[in-house]
Amino acid sequence: MGLLGILVALGLLLYFAYRGWTILLLAPLAAMVAAAFAGEPLLAHWTQTFMSNAAGFIAQFFPLFLLGALFGKLMDDSGSVTVIADRLTHRLGKERAILAVVLAGAIVTYGGVSLFVAFFVLAPMATALFRSAAIPRRLMPAAIALGTSTFTMSAMPGTPSIQNAIPMPFFGTTPFAAPGLGILASAIMFGFGMWWLRRAERAARAKGEGFGTDDSVVDLEVVADDDFVRSRATGSQSFDTAEIPRGDHTRDLPPVWAAVLPLAVVIAVNLVMSMVVLPRMDVSFLAEERFGQVTLSAVGGVWSVAVALLAAILTALVVNFRRLKSLRASIDAGANASVLPVFAVASLVGFGAVVAALPAFGLVREWVLGIEGGPLVSLAVATNILAALTGSASGGLTIALDALGASYMEVARQTGLDPALLHRVAVIGSGTLDSLPHNGAVVTLLAVCGSTHAKSYFDIVMVSVVSALLALAAVIGVGTLFGSF
Structure with missing residues (x-):
């Protein structure tokens, strides 16, 4: 009955989430259904298991959600994202329209801008560019997805995406884990x-x-505030789309150097913090009870990304201060944009924690760890399945590592496997099958491009799912033969 309860709970969560119901309510209800089937105490699992794990996720990762959303909003309102996208599209021209859209998305998201902010800036530019180049509108979503939601989210070393940050406390790694792979x-x-x-x-x-x-024009403000789009988006990414129209979008666009500088600061500071500053710091104070008696490896990765984003925010404020006419409104919108996403993902984490605490989950754990091909293959399968079921790379990844992270670290210790390799496989694995039709990024992207699943989804699958699966297979194969590098 326990295993049946887990399947029923997952089915209910998927069905109602796809229909636009809020994860904040669905996740605890589904968790209680699973606990009821197993004959476990419901209130104890709700307040002690679900809430403690959800709160733990928020405590650990809210700084990244907050700073990331704030940075994305400031970059949007200052016109920096627009300038970068506009410069690339004009420089490459309509002859290389697809490449221009892909590179524009890649640059801004690797620099720390939320992919949802990129969606709302890139879609109008891609529409004009594709129209002048006579490229079908139906290919726009796939082009934007390739640049914003694939390699800069899960593979590029040092990417400040929340997906790349999640494995760090579990494996003691940095944002630059397995850079060569x-x-x-x-x-x-x-x-x-x-x-x-x-x-x-x-x-x-x-x-x-x-x-x-x-030739219909998509009203981006209507899309941003659409209840269905918003409910799907906040469960899968780190920015609440309803906050995109808030604040004051400047018409006094910055020069290219001012637009690019904050992105460069994110990458540079992240690298210096990870490789130079933190390894040389005396962090013996972390062993004290008041700081949780943790090690640097448990918090260092989050610290690196948080400091990088904070430095980039300050840089964006300095170089764009005169352009941010309603600075308080922009800051408020950016901060507010982080709240619903972090609580939505935390609720998925709480659901996963309840499921992992049930006796029947032992069978699932044994099945996953026993998958042929070794720990890298089984880790890839686990993150793929959970990201697909939840429609969320970050939610699926956290559930997988909460339930199985310690087991994989034990395997790594026994076999000499580099945790950095586990990190990279887990992150890439979470960014493959999460792009199913119910994924919030997919729903939002189709809406801002004025397209539909029937017209554009197959191409999204090819550039987001198939390409990521090929990359995942290559990393597992090369990592198995030569280790992490």
């Missing part, structure tokens, strides 16, 4: 994705298919 995976995702999009563009031209006859 991350670059290899990024090259595969980018290469395969661009090959597919160019192939689709050539096929469309051969059939005489242009941009399309639908």
